[in-house]
Structures are given as C-alpha cells and as structure tokens.
Amino acid sequence: MRRRPAPAPSTPATCTSRPVRVQDFIDHYRLMSADSDFRFSEEFEELKHVGREQPCTAADLPCNRPKNRFTNILPYDHSRYKLQPVDDEEGSDYINANYVPGHNSPREFIVTQGPLHCTRDDFWRMCWESGSRAIVMLTRCVEKGREKCDRYWPYDTRPVYYGDIAVTALNESRYPDWTITELMVCRGAEQRVLKHFHFTTWPDFGVPDPPTTLARFVRAFRERCPADARPVVVHCSAGVGRSGTFITLDRALQQLAAHAEYLDIFGMVYSMRRERVWMVQTEQQYICIHQCLVAVLEGQDLQPPP
Numbered sequence: 001m002r003r004r005p006a007p008a009p010s011t012p013a014t015c016t017s018r019p020v021r022v023q024d025f026i027d028h029y030r031l032m033s034a035d036s037d038f039r040f041s042e043e044f045e046e047l048k049h050v051g052r053e054q055p056c057t058a059a060d061l062p063c064n065r066p067k068n069r070f071t072n073i074l075p076y077d078h079s080r081y082k083l084q085p086v087d088d089e090e091g092s093d094y095i096n097a098n099y100v101p102g103h104n105s106p107r108e109f110i111v112t113q114g115p116l117h118c119t120r121d122d123f124w125r126m127c128w129e130s131g132s133r134a135i136v137m138l139t140r141c142v143e144k145g146r147e148k149c150d151r152y153w154p155y156d157t158r159p160v161y162y163g164d165i166a167v168t169a170l171n172e173s174r175y176p177d178w179t180i181t182e183l184m185v186c187r188g189a190e191q192r193v194l195k196h197f198h199f200t201t202w203p204d205f206g207v208p209d210p211p212t213t214l215a216r217f218v219r220a221f222r223e224r225c226p227a228d229a230r231p232v233v234v235h236c237s238a239g240v241g242r243s244g245t246f247i248t249l250d251r252a253l254q255q256l257a258a259h260a261e262y263l264d265i266f267g268m269v270y271s272m273r274r275e276r277v278w279m280v281q282t283e284q285q286y287i288c289i290h291q292c293l294v295a296v297l298e299g300q301d302l303q304p305p306p
C-alpha cells in the first residue's frame with residue numbers, strides 16, 4: 001500500500017501568517033532570539049502598519065472625543081462595540097472598544113480602554129448589554145502616580161450605582177499577582193454574577209516579572225472563567241498592549257491544549273490588529289508570549305518561586 005507522503009516541513013509563511021510547527025517551536029524561539037532578538041525585531045516590525053488604513057470616524061466625532069482616554073488609541077468603525085443608543089442622543093452608542101477574535105469565536109473578546117470617570121457608566125452598560133460574565137483587568141488604577149484606569153467597581157459589599165446598574169462585591173480572593181472578585185450586577189429586576197480577574201503586577205509598556213507569571217494568570221483565568229460563549233471584556237489602560245498580549249497567549253495556550261500541530265503567533269497578532277490598533281504594543285510583549293509558550297512546551301511547572 002502506498003505510504004502517505006511525509007507532511008510538508010511547515011505550512012508556507014505568507015504576509016499575514018507565519019505558522020510554526022509545535023515540535024519546532026523551541027528551536028524557532030532560539031533562532032528568533034539569537035543576536036539580541038534580531039529576527040523577533042524584524043518580524044514585529046512587519047506588523048507595524050497592519051489595520052492602520054481603517055477609519056475611526058465615530059471616535060473622531062466632537063461629542064465622542066472626550067470619551068477617549070488617549071488621542072492615538074481610537075477604535076476602528078468596522079469592529080467597534082456599539083451601545084444601545086439612548087433616544088436620539090448623538091454619540092450615545094459610542095465606547096472606545098472593539099470586538100476581537102479568540103480561540104473559541106470571532107467575537108470572543110471585547111477589548112476596551114480603562115474606563116474614564118466619565119465613561120464608567122457606559123462601560124457597565126457595555127458589560128450588561130453584551131451579556132458578559134467576565135472582566136479581565138491588566139493594569140492598576142494608578143501607576144507611578146498617574147491614573148491609568150478609573151476605580152469602576154465597588155471597594156466593599158455596599159452596592160454602587162453606575163447609571164441604572166447596581167454593582168456589589170460578593171467576595172474577593174487575593175493572590176500575589178492577581179485578585180479575583182465576584183460581582184453581583186443588577187439592572188431592573190435582573191441580576192447576574194460577573195467575575196473580575198485583576199492582574200495587579202504588570203507594568204505599563206513592559207512585561208510581567210517573570211514573564212511566566214502571565215501564563216499562570218491565563219491558566220487561572222481559564223480555570224475559573226464561566227464556560228458560556230458570552231464575550232469576555234478585557235482592558236488595560238489603553239486596551240492595546242497588555243490586552244493584546246493576554247489574548248494572544250490565551251489563544252495559543254488553548255491551541256496547545258487542543259493538540260494543534262502549528263502555532264501562528266504572527267498571524268494571531270496580525271488578525272487582532274485588523275480589529276484594534278496596536279494589539280501587542282511592544283516587541284518585548286511579543287517576545288514574552290513566545291517565552292511563556294516555550295516554558296509550557298518545556299514542561300516547566302510555572303509555579304512561582306518559593
């Protein structure tokens with residue numbers, strides 16, 4: 001009987017994808033990181049302009065400009081999350097947020113900026129109207145004396161109203177690098193439990209120390225995230241660097257768990273940047289994703305040092 005030809009050494013790289021066979025991934029990492037990460041720098045540079053030609057007209061409306069935390073981080077029109085409009089109020093459907101694909105669905109995540117004080121009611125409307133049951137927060141509210149995100153959830157068990165949405169903290173579990181809080185969210189007669197996963201030790205524009213802390217957080221999130229297919233709200237301060245890094249690693253770890261033959265980190269970041277600007281903002285964040293995957297493939301325990 002004719003033997004099937006051996007599979008090609010790797011699927012062809014294109015301008016939108018660069019798949020690597022899982023069994024070759026550790027060697028791939030060593031090659032890319034050689035000579036002071038020379039090939040990682042080259043590859044990350046290829047992503048620089050992806051998606052940037054797409055319009056952001058809603059974000060640029062005068063009534064919406066104050067709703068953007070940063071002038072250079074605006075949601076593309078085609079993938080932006082739209083709030084249910086309020087009467088004929090111009091801009092009432094606007095929030096700085098985009099749908100981003102994940103391993104499980106093309107709209108698995110809603111990625112957004114850290115709420116401003118003036119947009120936190122909109123943020124809770126988005127969480128409610130999208131049916132989300134989980135929020136992943138990847139920044140502290142204040143870092144190096146600068147506000148990065150409003151404190152948009154209650155400090156204790158007394159309910160706080162954000163517009164017509166009441167939020168109550170039910171319980172809180174604190175760990176060295178993250179805190180998980182169960183929130184009761186009520187609107188009218190309906191109430192829901194939503195989990196808040198807060199990574200508390202990730203410096204802006206940087207990577208966790210050690211990088212594998214991120215892999216442990218992604219694992220903790222997946223172990224506790226409600227299994228239903230509702231979108232997960234993910235944010236940092238601008239909702240691009242740390243948020244994109246988290247989502248990329250989550251997708252890759254789920255692919256490994258599903259025994260995928262290839263990992264295409266370049267292709268994942270490419271597809272995310274078509275939906276939201278600058279997803280995975282720095283080269284070090286791009287490399288951190290690979291370092292976490294190497295640690296998992298090497299069978300490192302990932303447990304924190306004693």
Ligand SMILES: CNC(=O)[C@H](Cc1ccc(NS(=O)(=O)O)cc1)NC(=O)[C@H](Cc1ccc(O)cc1)NC(=O)OC(C)(C)C
Pocket residue numbers: 069070071072073139204205236237238239240241242243281
């Ligand atoms: C390099 N820093 C930035 O680009 C931040 C936006 C930003 C992006 C990513 C992150 N990291 S995160 O996504 O992980 O939270 C934080 C902040 N933008 C600003 O600070 C921009 C200035 C800027 C910087 C760089 C650029 O190319 C264009 C404009 N400033 C700005 O928006 O000023 C306000 C807040 C007073 C309105």
